[in-house]
Amino acid sequence: MKSASNTTKAPAKKSAPAKKSAPAKKIAAKSGAAAGLRDLFEDSLKDIYWAEKALTKALPKMSKNATSEELVAAIDEHLEVTKEQVSRLEEVFRLLDKKPTAKKCEAMEGLIKEGESIMEDTEEGVVRDAGIIAAAQKVEHYEIATYGTLVAHAKILGLDEAAEILETTLDEEKEADGTLTKVAESSINIEAAEEEEED
Numbered sequence: 001m002k003s004a005s006n007t008t009k010a011p012a013k014k015s016a017p018a019k020k021s022a023p024a025k026k027i028a029a030k031s032g033a034a035a036g037l038r039d040l041f042e043d044s045l046k047d048i049y050w051a052e053k054a055l056t057k058a059l060p061k062m063s064k065n066a067t068s069e070e071l072v073a074a075i076d077e078h079l080e081v082t083k084e085q086v087s088r089l090e091e092v093f094r095l096l097d098k099k100p101t102a103k104k105c106e107a108m109e110g111l112i113k114e115g116e117s118i119m120e121d122t123e124e125g126v127v128r129d130a131g132i133i134a135a136a137q138k139v140e141h142y143e144i145a146t147y148g149t150l151v152a153h154a155k156i157l158g159l160d161e162a163a164e165i166l167e168t169t170l171d172e173e174k175e176a177d178g179t180l181t182k183v184a185e186s187s188i189n190i191e192a193a194e195e196e197e198e199d
C-alpha cells in the first residue's frame with residue numbers, strides 16, 4: 001500500500017474565462033495569504049492560551065461567590081474542564097513545533113474584570129448568582145467565537161489534528177454555555193426577579 005500517494009482529486013479544470021489575470025502574481029498572493037493566516041492562527045492560539053490560564057484563576061473566585069449549589073457545581077466542573085483545555089492548547093503548540101506561549105488577551109481580561117465588578121456590586125444570593133451566570137456566559141460566548149475561528153483556520157491551513165483537538169474544546173464550551181442557561185432558567189433568574197419585587 002502506498003501511503004503517500006493518496007492524491008486528492010484534481011479539480012476539474014474549467015476553461016478559463018476570458019479574463020486574463022497574471023497567474024504568477026496570483027499564486028504569490030495566495031501563499032502570502034496562507035502565511036498570514038498561519039500567523040493569525042498562532043497569534044490567536046497564544047491569546048486563548050492566556051485566556052484559559054486566566055480563567056483557571058477567575059473561576060474559583062466566581063465559584064466562591066456563588067450561592068446556588070447547581071451554579072457552584074457548574075463552575076467547579078468547568079474549572080476542571082478548563083485545566084484540560086490548557087493542556088490541550090499545549091498539545092496544539094507541540095503539533096506546530098512551537099513553545100506554548102501566552103499573550104495577554106485584552107478581551108478576556110475585560111470580561112473577567114466585568115465579572116469581578118458584578119460580584120462586588122451585588123448582594124450575595126440569587127442576584128449575584130444571576131450576575132455570575134451573565135458574566136460566565138459572556139466568557140463562554142467569547143470562547144465559542146474564538147475556538148470556532150481557530151477550528152476553521154486550522155482546517156484551511158491543513159492542520160487537521162489541531163482542528164480536531166480545538167473542536168473538542170469548542171464542544172465543551174458550548175456545553176458549558178448550555179449548562180449555565182439551564183441553571184439560570186431552573187431557578188436563579190426567577191428567584192432574582194421575585195426578590196426584586198419584594199423590595
Ligand SMILES: [Fe+2]
Nearest residue numbers: 052082085143
Ligand atoms: Fe475554555
